[in-house]
Amino acid sequence: MRRFVFVSAAFWCLLPPLAQGADLRERMRTQADGIKVTGAQASDLTLTLTEAAMRPVQTWIRTVGTIAQDGQSISAQLRASEAEGVQIGQRTRNFAANARTQMHQGKVIKVAPQAGGPLVLSTLADRGHTPGTRYLMEIVVERGPYLSIPNVSIIEEGGNQLAYIEMQPAGSGIYAPRVIQTGIQGEQYTEVKQGLFEGDRVVSIGSFFVNAEDKLKMPRQGICTTIGPSNELHHH
DSSP: OOOOOOOOGGGOOOOOOOOOSHHHHHHHHHOOOEEEOOHHHHHHTTOOEEEOEEEEEEEEEEEEEEEOTTSSEEEEEOOGGGOTTOOTTOEEEEEETTEEEEEEEEEEEEEEOOTTSOEEEEEESSOOOOTTOEEEEEEEEEEEEEEEEEGGGOEEETTEEEEEEEOTTTTOOEEEEEEEEEEEEOSSEEEEEESOOTTOEEEOOHHHHHHHHHHTTOGGGOOOEEEOTTOOEEEO
């Protein structure tokens, strides 16, 4: 999970306690607090939006295996604690220990219980691997689908997790932070249990957070404009 530090208090908006129902949803999406970004600024910040949506969340279980005598399959033993969710048919990504730049696709064809953890056998898409060679194996486990957003959209600050969402109406150019509660963290996406709704559009490019404070104040892009609770424009 990335951690970003903000300089200006203009980026922060405190949320009321979370409650249930459509009324809360409307308030969360239409309240005026937030930061205003023009089209030119959005381009300069490489601002990209991704919808909070129901999608599989992929986790990768990493282990070390050995190429079998057939030169095409690889076996590895997992610890019992990391074997949850591993099953026949799942994809594997395999790399020779001395050649991490070349990836070999594979598929789990056997999961055999063993003392201390199951033995996993994966067959590789290509042949000709040297028997006995040690390979790094990544087993791709899909969970869900869950409501999820990109990992890069999540900010950790002061013990909270936040994501910047585009305020309604769409195209408003106003972005505000939302406190979220997360679940399973995958390689690219993280489950969101509370704080967002399906269809919310979140900022998914880190440079928006890292450089926004300086770039929004650059003379060629104009002034940084935020909108406060009274809906008055404040220029910095």
